[in-house]
Amino acid sequence: MSIEKIKEKLATINPTTFIFYGLIAWFVVAFLIYPNINIYYEIFFKDGKLSFKAAEKLLSSERAMRSLYNSLILAVSLVFTVNIVGITLVLITEYFDIKGTRILRLGYFTTLIYSGVVLVSGYKFVYGENGFMTKLLVNLFPSFDTTWFHGYWAVLFVMSFAGTSNHVLFLGNAIRKIDFQTVEAAKNMGASTFYILWRIVLPVLKPTIFALTILTFLTGLAATSAPLILGGTEFQTITPVILTFSKSVTSRDLAALLALVLGLATLALLTIMIRFEQKGNFMSVSKVKSELVKQKISNKLGNIAVHMLAYFLFLLYAIPVVLIIIFSFTDAHSIATATLNFNSFSMSNYMNVFSNSSALKPYLVSIVYAATASVTVVVLALMASRILQKFRNKWTVILEYALLIPWMLPSTLIAIGLIVTFNTPRMIIGNSILVGTVWMLFFAYVIVHIPFTLRMVKASFFSLDTNLEDAAKNLGAKSFYTFTKVLLPIILPSTLAVLALNFNGILADYDLTVFLYHPLYQPLGIVIKNSTDAQALSDTKALTLVYSVILMIMSAITLYFVYGRKSRT
Incomplete structure (x- = not known):
């Protein structure tokens, strides 16, 4: 392709689209490729020399x-x-x-x-x-x-x-x-x-x-x-x-x-x-x-x-x-002694969770993480799916495979890769340090949920009737308008279902969270695990039971709207 044709092609692309493409490219390189390559370097090329000392240890x-x-x-x-x-x-x-x-x-x-x-x-x-x-x-x-x-x-x-x-x-x-x-x-x-x-x-x-x-x-x-x-x-x-x-x-x-x-x-x-x-x-x-x-x-x-x-x-x-x-409806003494007494039943544990700011904090932290990460990963998947639908070349193939990297790696390796890579300032993230910040866990949630979200959203995109987009284009609609007003409303139900499943999965996550959470902002998974320790207070165990019940209710509601409603149609 000549330089003139390339310039002509670039001139037709909306500046907003350039920003989207750049954002996806940065995310893929910074969080999916670089940490996983860097971890090999840190293990086998410490101080710039090939070493198998870690393997010997x-x-x-x-x-x-x-x-x-x-x-x-x-x-x-x-x-x-x-x-x-x-x-x-x-x-x-x-x-x-x-x-x-x-x-x-x-x-x-x-x-x-x-x-x-x-x-x-x-x-x-x-x-x-x-x-x-x-x-x-x-x-x-x-x-x-x-x-x-x-x-x-x-x-x-x-x-x-x-x-x-x-x-x-x-x-x-x-x-x-x-x-x-x-x-x-x-x-x-x-x-x-x-x-x-x-x-x-x-x-x-x-x-x-x-x-x-x-x-x-x-x-x-x-x-x-x-x-x-x-x-x-x-x-x-x-x-x-x-x-x-x-x-x-x-x-x-x-x-x-x-x-x-x-x-x-x-x-x-x-x-x-x-x-x-x-x-x-x-x-x-x-x-x-x-x-x-x-x-x-x-x-x-x-x-x-x-x-x-x-x-x-x-x-x-x-x-x-x-x-x-x-x-979850009994008092701390009943929970500690595993005994049931009719007089010990009350709503005090639930009232404590929703009225006490310190008791509610882990729940709010988890909701904020789950909501922001779920929305972010869906937005990224929508942008990537749109690119994969409109263009089919070697770069889009590379993009698709790169976005599926977390599916091939255990969350443990992803977490360690992020810790090893971003515990020092890195140019790719503006010379910032992510370890010890609230952003570390946020990016980890997005990374882990990208593959599943991409596969589901991509399937919805490729099931769309291409005549709809052609008709909108013939009527003079721009690409962004066509996407937001014509295509997105059609795939929105399945996209929201994926968002709900991701939200559900992140809410009580522990396996990834335990490596990367901020000590001052403990999510539910950490609080629930800590309540299983022998030295945990009875009041803490009581609150944990309430957290567990609320999580089960939310999960049941999510599953109903994602699967139950489909089975009735």
Whole structure:
């Protein structure tokens, strides 16, 4: 292209568009590329010379190597336990004809409205040393060990039930798409219920199960909340050790290297998953699919056993949520002693949260972070999606891949990259230091949520009818006017749904927050985790229960508006 044509092309671009393009380019380079390259330099080229000193320190650190081993053990264990529990839940709710399925769903879907540090703190509140269920077991069995709920088995127990959210959403959706004709044909040939399940239904679900297995493994490998709260000193995994190392300047290189190991493992597993999907060829043999009909279990004993299992799992899921809600209305003494007394019930905890500025502060901090980061990431995704829609060249391809970088890296590596990079003045951010400021966590939230937001918003953009834009252009409308008045209103509902999901995810985040939060502005995730410590005051625990209930309500409302309303249309 000649210089004249380039000048002519540039002259047609609105100055506002130039600003948008420049902003996106700066964000990509400053926060997605530079920190992730710099972390390699800081590890292997300290003082400008190639050095493997950090690797030697890592290999000689018994604590670091033990954390790697523990993370691997946890990840492998979760692959089995989460798949077993998750597949069982989906079969109970979607495949078998079980009485009271609607009630069972309420229990099984609780992990969708509370997760992470809120969920782990809830389980500790119920099963911990001073927990309600522990006290109940002690009353039944006086010699029962009150410190039973900690270490590897406690972490595995909590994460096995907490990690089924993806199964409920994605595997449940996949099983509903199974062609009922193949199931009916096998039944007519005399195949038993469990034979059909094993030989026909589960093989069709293999791609989804494999993808969920990879995600489960990665979740176990990068687990933070459960090992930190329940693991104790005997079961420390990678992320809690990275957190400890990152707080000291002398061991920060070890933290960076451990995060890098975690990142490489993530990339390797994602590559394996992509290769598996490319090689796989899964299709229905029927040209006209029929809707799946729930299957009755003909064997009477088998039917009773499945029903008992279904309601036992319901209790395991529902008890923590119910007890959190109940105890949030009790006084500090009842919470500390895990005892229920009718006279102790009141609204004082809720009134305290909304009337006391210090109690309300963590909630407001989290809302401000969640709102500003969610809006920012949606705006960036809208601008990037618009560029990807209008132009298709090597630069837009590079832009798209760059914006997807956080999807390939664990949040731990992203956090350490930001700490290592922006703990000194950098020209790319105006010679400022971000470490120790409120902006650090804000940028981290935006970075982590960019990939998901981009994929969703981009899908909405590419589903638009191009004739709409052409018609507006023929009528003399400028590009910015066309975007704001014609295109944006069409994609706004799906964009707002993504914004709501991001807001929900940021509100009680802990895994990323714990690395980057400002000490004077503690978000909810930090406050909730601190309340699980043995030395935490009873009043603090009472407020935490209120925070947890409010978060669950907000999550439920968000999920209803994002998913529930769609299912009714």
